[in-house]
Amino acid sequence: MSDKSHRGTIFVEDAKVLEIRHYPGEQFIMRVAAPKCAAKAMPGSFVHIRCDDTLPMRRPLSIMRANPTEGWIEMLYKIVGGGLRSLSHKKPGDMTNLVGPIGQPFIPSHQRPYTLLLGGGVGIPPMIFLAEHLKDDSRDWQPMAFMGSEIPFPFAAQNSVLPCSWAPTDVTAANPLLEEWKIPSRLATLSGFAGCFNGYVTDLARLWLQNQPTKVIRQVEIFACGPTPMLRAAAALAKEFDVACQVSLEEFMACAVGGCAGCAVEVMTEQGPAMKRVCVDGPVFEATSVFG
Ligand SMILES: Cc1cc2nc3c(=O)[nH]c(=O)nc-3n(C[C@H](O)[C@H](O)[C@H](O)COP(=O)(O)OP(=O)(O)OC[C@H]3O[C@@H](n4cnc5c(N)ncnc54)[C@H](O)[C@@H]3O)c2cc1C
Numbered sequence: 001m002s003d004k005s006h007r008g009t010i011f012v013e014d015a016k017v018l019e020i021r022h023y024p025g026e027q028f029i030m031r032v033a034a035p036k037c038a039a040k041a042m043p044g045s046f047v048h049i050r051c052d053d054t055l056p057m058r059r060p061l062s063i064m065r066a067n068p069t070e071g072w073i074e075m076l077y078k079i080v081g082g083g084l085r086s087l088s089h090k091k092p093g094d095m096t097n098l099v100g101p102i103g104q105p106f107i108p109s110h111q112r113p114y115t116l117l118l119g120g121g122v123g124i125p126p127m128i129f130l131a132e133h134l135k136d137d138s139r140d141w142q143p144m145a146f147m148g149s150e151i152p153f154p155f156a157a158q159n160s161v162l163p164c165s166w167a168p169t170d171v172t173a174a175n176p177l178l179e180e181w182k183i184p185s186r187l188a189t190l191s192g193f194a195g196c197f198n199g200y201v202t203d204l205a206r207l208w209l210q211n212q213p214t215k216v217i218r219q220v221e222i223f224a225c226g227p228t229p230m231l232r233a234a235a236a237l238a239k240e241f242d243v244a245c246q247v248s249l250e251e252f253m254a255c256a257v258g259g260c261a262g263c264a265v266e267v268m269t270e271q272g273p274a275m276k277r278v279c280v281d282g283p284v285f286e287a288t289s290v291f292g
């Protein structure tokens, strides 16, 4: 670890695969035993995982769930190239190795308990982590989650029984985990999936915001993870409604622990523009610092 500030919080662990579930669109949810990582992970944290012993480069994956008591973490990934394809061939009992938890997490403000979680595609995992974190927190959070995908969702969508009076009556599809946790959620797509909102996840968020009274709007904070155009739209929406917004960025990573600067992006700080490393200074940033 080249960055001293992360000593004792980022671990290198051999991790046994406990479970791997396959979903349409070459999407996978993998659970691995990684007790040190599970103990320190926060919503927005990611791991740098070895996909195959023959591949020199690890791949960064967000942590979707972490169970410190049972010592496991879960990741959701979609195959893009050779690394994640190799990872998808693993079976329960196989070993991998990961570095984590890495990165600055989402930090919700107690002054803004109406947390609006927006996840697009493989940006969904940190939103599930954040939802579970808020559920387990004793404070009175009021989370609402919207998830978008143009390929089938990596879970069996459920017809929500949680009231959403503002939503069109045919928009009923929800994430089953959030439904179990009593956190309202709705799904958005342009692909015509049953029960989903026809549009982008940020269009659905706009509809929700338009239906909130001013006193609620003043206490809203948006958290977003997904493709860059979605993050840009989330930042613009936050500006339009004058609400706070944190976004999680993706960059190609070599070391993922702050040593190579290969993941640096320009962000606006109080001192002016500065280069920040997405791996350890992010991946979560204030939306205004990235998108203006
Ligand atoms: C913080 C963070 C969290 C992430 N979380 C998730 C997640 O939860 N789930 C998920 O599915 N994905 C996630 N990603 C994205 C994922 O890590 C990448 O898409 C990864 O490269 C896919 O690996 P692959 O082996 O499938 O494809 P790769 O073999 O990596 O190929 C993907 C494409 O990117 C190009 N490429 C790869 N590395 C570089 C590089 N260093 N420079 C330039 N081009 C390059 C390749 O040529 C190819 O076209 C995350 C990324 C970051 C940074």
Ligand code: FES
Binding pocket: 252, 253, 254, 255, 256, 257, 258, 259, 260, 261, 262, 263, 264, 277, 278, 279, 280
């Ligand atoms: S990937 Fe090396 S500094 Fe971020």
